[in-house]
Amino acid sequence: MIFDLDQTLLDTIHRFHEVFNRVLEMFGGIEVSWDDFIVAYSLDTLDDYIPKSCDKKGFWCEFRRIYSSFIHDLDKPIDGVEDILKLLRIMGLKIVVCTGRECSREDVVRELEHFNLIRYVDGVYTLMYQDPSEEDVVFCRSGLLRRILDDYGVKVDEVLFVGDYWVDMYSAKKVGLKCVGVLTGYEPADRLMKFGADYVIRSVVELPKIIMDN
Numbered sequence: 001m002i003f004d005l006d007q008t009l010l011d012t013i014h015r016f017h018e019v020f021n022r023v024l025e026m027f028g029g030i031e032v033s034w035d036d037f038i039v040a041y042s043l044d045t046l047d048d049y050i051p052k053s054c055d056k057k058g059f060w061c062e063f064r065r066i067y068s069s070f071i072h073d074l075d076k077p078i079d080g081v082e083d084i085l086k087l088l089r090i091m092g093l094k095i096v097v098c099t100g101r102e103c104s105r106e107d108v109v110r111e112l113e114h115f116n117l118i119r120y121v122d123g124v125y126t127l128m129y130q131d132p133s134e135e136d137v138v139f140c141r142s143g144l145l146r147r148i149l150d151d152y153g154v155k156v157d158e159v160l161f162v163g164d165y166w167v168d169m170y171s172a173k174k175v176g177l178k179c180v181g182v183l184t185g186y187e188p189a190d191r192l193m194k195f196g197a198d199y200v201i202r203s204v205v206e207l208p209k210i211i212m213d214n
Contacts, residue, residue: 001088001093001094001095001096001159001160001162001211002096002097002098002145002148002159002160002161002162002177003095003096003097003098003161003162003163003204004097004098004099004100004161004162004163004164004165004168005097005098005099005100005101005108006067006099006100006101006164006185007078007164007165007182007184007185007186008078008162008163008164008168008182008184008185008204009077009078009081009085009097009117009204010075010076010077010078010081010111010115011074011075011076011077011078011184012072012075013038013041013186014072014073014074014075015067015070015071015072015074015075016041016067017032017034017037017038018072019063019066019067020032020037020046020049020063022066023059023062023063023066024049024050026062027050027051027054027059027062028051028053028054029049029050029051029054030049032049038186041186042186042187042188044166044187044191056138057138060138060139061102064100064101064102064103064127064139065102065103067101067102067103068101068103068107068108068111071111071114075115076115077115077117078184078203078204079203079205080203080204080205081117081204082116082117082120083205084204084205084207084208085117085120085121086120087208088120088207088211089120091211093211094122094123094152095120095121095122096121096122096123096124096125096148096152097112097121097123097124097125098125098126098141098144098145098148098161099124099125099126099127100126100127100139100141100165100167101126101127102126102127102128103126103128104126104128105124105125105126105129107126108124108126109124112124123148123151123152125141125144125147125148126144127139127141127144129144129147130143130144130147131143137167137170138167139165139167139171140167140170140171140174141167141168141171142171142172142174142175145161145171145172145174145175145177146175149175156175156176156177156178157178159177159178160177160178160179160180160210160211160214161177161178161179161180162179162180162182162204162207163179163180163181163182163185164181164182164183164184164185164186164187165185165187166187166191166192166194166195167195168181169181169192169195169196169197170195170196172196173195173196178198178214179196179197179198179199180197180198180199180200180201180207180210181193181197181199181200181201182200182201182202182203182204183200183201183202183203184202184203184204
């Protein structure tokens with residue numbers, strides 16, 4: 001099992017809002033209110049708030065570099081995550097976290113420790129360790145997914161990838177993985193399916209049925 005981190009295992013949407021505004025300020029943009037942010041986040045139109053003179057990829061690279069620099073007071077695991085990870089371990093499955101943050105593995109490990117989830121995780125991969133040439137779409141992690149397959153000696157049909165964003169689905173399909181879209185990331189089901197989701201579920205709590213069917 002390969003899991004995305006933010007909005008898949010952890011609810012960090014308030015941190016996303018704060019970091020987005022911090023980086024906007026750095027790039028000369030105007031702060032976005034919570035209400036406007038959450039609408040644009042769901043519609044995937046946050047780029048519209050980035051000043052036109054800015055390099056959008058540079059903006060998002062800075063965003064994901066500082067994302068792990070703090071934990072927001074409202075950050076928390078998605079409801080039911082610990083129980084599901086515990087069940088997956090009982091089932092004998094390996095659990096790997098593959099995040100779009102551009103930070104060290106140690107940063108993510110510390111955060112998973114903070115939320116008492118690290119005991120269920122076998123490996124952590126972040127965009128810091130992906131060749132930039134493999135990122136044809138911002139936040140694409142197909143290179144990391146290939147590395148995970150190699151590192152664990154598994155075939156594509158032995159892996160299920162779970163994420164909340166259309167780029168997660170896109171990344172998985174580039175590698176040939178089956179993927180599950182979760183709706184805890186405010187992404188509409190039709191967009192997840194458009195970019196390759198084999199299943200769309202409310203949250204990770206509905207994973208056991210899909211796993212048993214596979």
